[in-house]
Amino acid sequence: MKFIDFFAGIGGFHSGLTRAGHEMVGWVEWDKYARQAYQAMYDTKGTYTANDITKIKSGRDIPDAEIWAFGSPCTNISVAGNRKGLGGEQSRLFFEIIRLLEDRDWKEKPSLLLMENVKNLLSSNRGWDFARVIAEMDQAGYDVEWEVLNSSWVIPQNRERIYIIGHKRGIATSPVFPINRSELEKKRNFGILRDVLEPAVDSKYYLSKDKVKQLLLNGKKITYSGLSNIKIIGNTSKTGHSSQDVVDVQGISKTITATEYKHTTQIAIKVNQVGNISNSKSFGGNPQTGRVYSDRGLSPTLNTMQGGSREPKILVEPCLTPDRVNKRQNGRRFKDNDEPIFTITTADRHGVLLSNGKTYAIRKLTPLECWRLQGFTDEQFNKAKEAGVSNSQLYKQAGNAVTVPIVEVIGKKLKIE
Secondary structure (H helix, E strand, O other), X not given: OEEEEEOOOOOHHHHHHHHOOOEEEEEEOOOHHXXXXXXXXXXXXXXXEEOOHHHOOOHHHOXXXXXXXXXXXXXXXXXXXXXXXXXXXXXXXXXXXXXXXHHOOHHHOOOEEEEEEEHHHHOHHHHHHHHHHHHHHHHOOEEEEEEEEEHHHOOOEOOEEEEEXXXXXXXXXXXXXXXXXXXXXXXXXXXXXXXXXXXXXXXXXXXXXXXXXXXXXXXXXXXXXXXXXXXXXXXXXXXXXXXXXXXXXXXXXXXXXXXXXXOHHHOOOOOOOOOEOOOOHHXXXXXXXXXXXXXXXXXXXXXXXXXXOOOOOOEEEEEOOOOOOOOOOOOOOEOOOOOOEOOOOOOOOOEEEEEOOOEEEEEEOOHHHHHHOOOOOHXXXXXXXXXXXXXXXXXXXXXXXXXXXXXXXXXXXXXEO
């Protein structure tokens, strides 16, 4: 079936519905950076597009399509937003969809509506906002079903969202919900969080030793009395070098010298670099090759082997907003090893704690990892990146996106009988 992609962003609906066999014939998106990414990622030639849904004069100006998909802005509904509800400046754009529907003759209206929003829509304004959504769809001629689905069933990110399907009355369409968890797990992109992580990450994503200590103490991972028993790996040092000058252009740590090798707890190194130092057993190096770092970009001080196994026993724990000692979101600072990451948002930069129980490093997620956590492919990310989209916008776009594998599963159940 043909579909229109409203509030398109970077095309979570586009990717999911096309994977399910549907065809995009029009898209609407006002953000210039999202449009830049969208056009780089997809073949939009010959399709209808508009920048601003409020400037579309009539629903009759939109091409015919059996499906209208929209994740209308949740800014005023989300618990992380200002909670003004559907009357807020962004979230009221839902009513633009209703306006465009009402402009079309009954025969020209789409057979199916697919809406996504935050779970908090159910309780926003004591539930009246959700009731208003259902009532508006009902008046437009649609019977409605809905379900809350968690993206953690398809990707390692905890992201609860409500998906609402509107079925045009008089058209024989198939019910979509309920969707069993097993149906979604068949589309799982990554098994666990560590599978999402890039093998080698630039040092700019890693926190300094002092910041790591703050977060570990703040998150009750360690106590002050336990500080002397652990090693903190960060990107600053106490050797007189600046934090930008710890590792030279060849990737060799300037903090490691022949006289300092015994004082490993006082030396901070960039854990993403590969450096060489001869016979450096105290740094986890191989006495033959002198390699200080593993080929996965993690310091071997984090790689504890067991029984000759080649797999490092590194704990990968989600870290809530590592760039903020005082976090905005409620709840724990760290999750358990390989639990789903905290919900990706447009504002918060979540990260991971890497440890073996004695040595700790914390870093922020990269933009690519955030895109992976929404189900987009590396190829799609690279197309957006090569089109000139900045890292800050790539983060924002991931936070705004709809989880692709969820949409794909729903898309395969959208049928006209």
